Amino acid sequence: MIGVNVLGSCYGSTGPASVAGRFPRITVRDIVRAQRRALSQIGVERLDAVIGGSLGGMQALQWALDAPERVGHAVVVGAHDHQSAMGIALNALQRDAIALDSQQGLRLARKIAMLSYKSDDLLRERHGRRADRGGPARFDVEGYLDHQADLFASRMEPRSYVTLTHAMDSFDLSRHGARDAAPRLTFVGIGSDWLFRPTDVRAAAERLARSGFDSRYVELDSSHGHDAFLAEAPALARLIASRLPAAVP
Numbered sequence: 001m002i003g004v005n006v007l008g009s010c011y012g013s014t015g016p017a018s019v020a021g022r023f024p025r026i027t028v029r030d031i032v033r034a035q036r037r038a039l040s041q042i043g044v045e046r047l048d049a050v051i052g053g054s055l056g057g058m059q060a061l062q063w064a065l066d067a068p069e070r071v072g073h074a075v076v077v078g079a080h081d082h083q084s085a086m087g088i089a090l091n092a093l094q095r096d097a098i099a100l101d102s103q104q105g106l107r108l109a110r111k112i113a114m115l116s117y118k119s120d121d122l123l124r125e126r127h128g129r130r131a132d133r134g135g136p137a138r139f140d141v142e143g144y145l146d147h148q149a150d151l152f153a154s155r156m157e158p159r160s161y162v163t164l165t166h167a168m169d170s171f172d173l174s175r176h177g178a179r180d181a182a183p184r185l186t187f188v189g190i191g192s193d194w195l196f197r198p199t200d201v202r203a204a205a206e207r208l209a210r211s212g213f214d215s216r217y218v219e220l221d222s223s224h225g226h227d228a229f230l231a232e233a234p235a236l237a238r239l240i241a242s243r244l245p246a247a248v249p
Helices: 028-041 055-066 087-099 103-115 119-127 140-153 158-170 196-212 225-231 233-243
Strands: 050-053 075-079 184-190 215-220
Touching: 028 055, 028 158, 050 055, 055 075, 055 158, 075 233, 087 103, 087 158, 103 140, 103 158, 158 225, 184 196, 184 225, 184 233, 196 215, 215 233, 225 233
Parallel strands: 050 075, 075 184, 184 215
Antiparallel strands: none
């Protein structure tokens, strides 16, 4: 099992923090190209499966279309074959916040993102109109957002966040052609996800099936919204198990 960091991030790969002022706009294709080169360097030429959620799902699909001879199966979770207008708009708001103030703007960007990752049902169930557990001067959901902003600001570099949201916004594989070598594709929609709507995920799976891919759609039933692939990993594993290659002892 191999996990590869993304180009443009602040966790060791080349990114805006390492070449400040000189780092270009990048795409998901650039990220995957860098991953392919990294794996070739360590002698890995073929992957049984590439699995990712959200931006990771975009990478999984890019792998399947750009290097089909190196991928047996791509599992695209909580993503489809292009960034939606709503996704672009929300990312633009987050970048505007960062442009006003890098640190406080990053905190606000995270709060905006967290709302897009959760469902109304989950927020109502967990927080409702209850007072914040840290004190009654605000609502509990406000305290939750502040906590998430604190965690994110401690581990994310603002310029990297801008770079990666631009990469997501540029993603568009909706006009793809058929391939001679076609990996299996499994798209996982999340019932309560309004950022990557399950209807759009299903539509992407069907477009690729019409192009000749063994492309299937399955749906994860969860109230967690877009974050369900993180919050309900065991349920996700059960859902996709039958589509994955058998484990090698």
